[in-house]
Amino acid sequence: MSEFSDRYKELLKYYYCVGGMPETVSRFLERRNVDDAREVQIAILHQYEGDFGKHIKENELPRIRMVWNSLPMQLAKENKKFFFGQIRHGARQKDFELAIQWLEDAGLIIKVNKVKKPAMPLRSYVDFSSFKIYMVDVGLLGALSELETDRVIYGDSLFSEFKGALTEQYAVQEIVAQGKYTPYYYSGEKSVYEVDFLIQKGKDIVPVEVKAEDNLRSKSLRFYYEKYKPGIAVRTSAAAFRDQEWMINVPLWAVSGI
Numbered sequence: 613m614s615e616f617s618d619r620y621k622e623l624l625k626y627y628y629c630v631g632g633m634p635e636t637v638s639r640f641l642e643r644r645n646v647d648d649a650r651e652v653q654i655a656i657l658h659q660y661e662g663d664f665g666k667h668i669k670e671n672e673l674p675r676i677r678m679v680w681n682s683l684p685m686q687l688a689k690e691n692k693k694f695f696f697g698q699i700r701h702g703a704r705q706k707d708f709e710l711a712i713q714w715l716e717d718a719g720l721i722i723k724v725n726k727v728k729k730p731a732m733p734l735r736s737y738v739d740f741s742s743f744k745i746y747m748v749d750v751g752l753l754g755a756l757s758e759l760e761t762d763r764v765i766y767g768d769s770l771f772s773e774f775k776g777a778l779t780e781q782y783a784v785q786e787i788v789a790q791g792k793y794t795p796y797y798y799s800g801e802k803s804v805y806e807v808d809f810l811i812q813k814g815k816d817i818v819p820v821e822v823k824a825e826d827n828l829r830s831k832s833l834r835f836y837y838e839k840y841k842p843g844i845a846v847r848t849s850a851a852a853f854r855d856q857e858w859m860i861n862v863p864l865w866a867v868s869g870i
Contacts, residue, residue: 617852620865628778629761631751632785646761653755660720668714675711683721683747684757687777691806692744693726705741712745722746722784727796727810730819730840734796734812744797750782779824779864780808783848786868787811787820795820798836805832811870816843820870823849833859846870 629646630636633656640649664676678699686694696703715721726742727734747753754764759774787795787809798819799806809820819842821833830847837845837858845859848870854861862870 617863620863621850624782624865625765625767628750628782629754629764631749631754632789633749633751636751646765649751650755650761653751657752657755663718672710672714675708676714679708679711679715679745680720681756683745684753684777686745687753687781688757688774690776692777692780694743694745720748722748722788722795724784724795724797724809727798730798730807730810730817730836730842732812732817734810734817735794738796746781746784748785750778750785753778753781775824780822782864783820783822783867784809787870790868800835800839805835807832807836813844818842818844818846818870821847823847823851825849826851830859 626646630640630649631653633653635656636649636652639652640646642648661677661680664673664680668676682699685698686692696705696708699708712721712723716723722745724744724746726739727737728739729737731737747756754761757774757777764778784795787793793811793813795809795811797806797808798810807819808822811818811820817840819833819836819840821830823830826849833845833847836842846862847859848862848864848867850864851861853863853866
C-alpha cells in the first residue's frame, strides 16, 4: 500500500478543504473544484448562524456567537484546551456553559473532555472544567477560518501554521464518526505532557497522538507509555504504517481504522 501513500496524502488535502458534508461533497464532485465546495460551506455557516437567532433566547445569542467565532483561534494554538479568556477578557466558564451545551446539543461541535486519570471507565474520571472544542467538519473549520483552499492544496507558510488545527480536527471527527468511541484527552501533572486523545477500546485505554507531518518524535506519547504501559499506543501522522515495539504509527488517511 506504500506505493499509493503519496496519492492518499494528496487526497487528504482535498478532504481538508471539502470535508464530508453531503451537499459540499456533491458540489465538489460536479467539477472537482474546491472553490465550489467552499461556496456551499459558507452558505451552510450562514444558515447555522441564522438558526442561532431563531432557536435561542436573545440574551444567550451573543455568547453562542462568541464561542462559535472563537473556534478557529482556539484550535490554532498549540495547546488546544478551550480558554475562555480568548473569547473576551475576564470571561468565565459559568457564563458560557449554556452556549457550549446548546452548540453541542445542536450537533455543531465536538466537545472532548479531559480525564483526571487514564483508568476504566474513562467516563468516571471526566474533568468537566477542562475540555477542547472542535467543529463537526474539517471543511467547515477551514471556511470559518477563512483559510484559502489553494493554501491547503499547494501548501505554504500560512497552511503550515494552521495544519495542526486541521489535522487534529480531521482525526477527532474520524474517531467520532465510527460511532464506537467517545474521545477524551489527558495531560500529566503540571501539564508536563499531553496525549491528544484517549479512547476506550475493549479492555484497553488507547492513547492516540496526532501529528500533521511525518515527524516520528512522540515525546508525550512515549512519556505516557512508560508511565501507564497501555496495551496499545497509536500515533497517526503523515508517515507510513509502522509497527514499533511500543507503538503503532497509522497513516492519517487510515485513522478511521484505529
